[in-house]
Amino acid sequence: xxxxxxxxxxxxxxxxxxxxxxxxxxxxxxxxxxxxxxxxxxxxxxxxxxxxxxxxxxxxxxxxxxxxxxxxxxxxxxxxxxxxxxxxxxxxxxxxxxxxxxxxxxxxxxxxxxxxxxxxxxxxxxxxxxxxxxxxxxxxxxxxxxxxxxxxxxxxxxxxxxxxxxxxxxxxxxxxxxxxxxxxxxxxxxxxxxxxx
Numbered sequence: 088x089x090x091x092x093x094x095x096x097x098x099x100x101x102x103x104x105x106x107x108x109x110x111x112x113x114x115x116x117x118x119x120x121x122x123x124x125x126x127x128x129x130x131x132x133x134x135x136x137x138x139x140x141x142x143x144x145x146x147x148x149x150x151x152x153x154x155x156x157x158x159x160x161x162x163x164x165x166x167x168x169x170x171x172x173x174x175x176x177x178x179x180x181x182x183x184x185x186x187x188x189x190x191x192x193x194x195x196x197x198x199x200x201x202x203x204x205x206x207x208x209x210x211x212x213x214x215x216x217x218x219x220x221x222x223x224x225x226x227x228x229x230x231x232x233x234x235x236x237x238x239x240x241x242x243x244x245x246x247x248x249x250x251x252x253x254x255x256x257x258x259x260x261x262x263x264x265x266x267x268x269x270x271x272x273x274x275x276x277x278x279x280x281x282x283x284x
Contacts, residue, residue: 102126106147114191
């Protein structure tokens with residue numbers, strides 16, 4: 088890679104990282120002008136590299152997905168206790184709600200079939216494999232029930248993923264609330280029935 092390509096790559100990384108800082112906003116509030124200011128580049132540079140705001144948002148979102156995947160992988164392969172991994176994972180999920188506005192995410196996913204396919208593939212292959220590793224660890228420790236096959240869990244998670252990617256704007260706004268995320272995670276981990284003591 089020559090010097091020009093390296094500088095271009097570094098500039099694009101800076102633009103995408105600056106864009107990630109704005110993904111918590113509704114899509115109509117994310118402005119190229121603001122991204123250019125944050126990244127210390129011109130708006131023309133952004134359009135030269137990406138062509139459109141949507142293409143930049145897609146690139147930034149994919150970068151964020153990869154970053155978060157690497158963080159989860161590091162967490163789940165750490166020596167931390169199983170319960171600590173679960174707690175930290177849930178906290179990161181909640182923090183993720185602050186990073187990406189679900190209305191923005193839903194809008195991008197619904198307009199871009201390629202991004203929709205990438206996110207679905209990512210969740211069903213990369214993310215699901217990490218989750219299966221954590222579930223296997225929990226089963227080995229005796230804290231997760233054994234009666235569900237990995238295929239059943241995969242279908243269950245796929246159904247949830249599809250629901251999140253296809254929700255309407257009103258539901259996206261409602262689900263942004265931290266209490267709702269807590270309830271969904273609790274429902275996912277423990278189900279609807281009262282747990283016997």
